[in-house]
Amino acid sequence: MKQFILLFHPLSTSEEVRIDFKSEKPASDFIELTKLDGYKVYQYIQSDFTYNMPIAELESENIGFKRLNREKKTWFGLSKKTVTDLLIEQQNGFYYPYGYGNYLYLFSKQKINQTDFENWLNKEFPSRFADIDETFAGFNSEFLNLMNEDDYVIATNHDYQEQFGLTGKAEIIEQIISKFNDLNLAEYKTEKYVRESKKTLHNNV
Secondary structure (H helix, E strand, C coil), rough: EEEEEEEEECCCCCCCEEEEEECCCCHHHHHHHCCCCEEEEEECCHHHHHHCHHHHHHCCCCCCCCEEEEEEEEHHHHHCCEEEEEEEECCCCCCCCCCCCCCEEEEECCCCCCHHHHHHHHHHHCCHHHHHHHHHCCCCCCCCCCCCCCCEEEEEECCCCCCCEEEEHHHHHHHHHHHHHCCCCEEEEEEEECCHHHHHHHHHH
C-alpha cells in the first residue's frame, strides 16, 4: 500500500494538522474526497508537467481546458521562452494524470475567470516551482491570499502526489478532516501542532 501524508494549513496561522495513512487507492480519490458540496475544482498544470497527456490528447478526449501562456527564463537565465500551462475545470471526475511535479488544485464556489486566475497566480506564486512547493509544506499558509473568501487550495509534493497540502479557512479544514476521520483507513493517525521552525518542518516532510 502507498503511504499518504496530508498536511492541513489553516489560513493566517502557524497551526498544522498532519494525517498519515496507507491505501491502495490513487491520490486523486482523496483529492476528490476533499471537495465540499457546491465547489468546483480547477486544476493548474505547469508546462513542464504536461507530458503525461499532451494538448492534442486532451482535445481528442474532449477535455475542456484553457491555455495559459507565460514567459519563462531559460536554464541559465540568459533569455526567455514562452511556455503553455493548463487550467482545467474538472468535468466528469477527470483528474490530469500525475507523473511528477507540483500540481495546484483550486476549489471554489465561483466561476473562475482566466485573467483573474492568471493575475492571482502571478501575485501569489511568482515562482511557480518554489512557491507552490512551499504551499504544500505550509510555508506560505500564513500569508497566502485566495481569490475568494471560501476558496481553498491543494498543492502536491513535487515527487509524490500521495503527499499534498491543503490551505483554507479553519472551518473548511475542519469539515474536510472530519470526512477523513469517518473512513476506515489503514494505519490512520492525526497530529496537530504549531509550526515553530519552517526549516525543521521542511526537512521532516
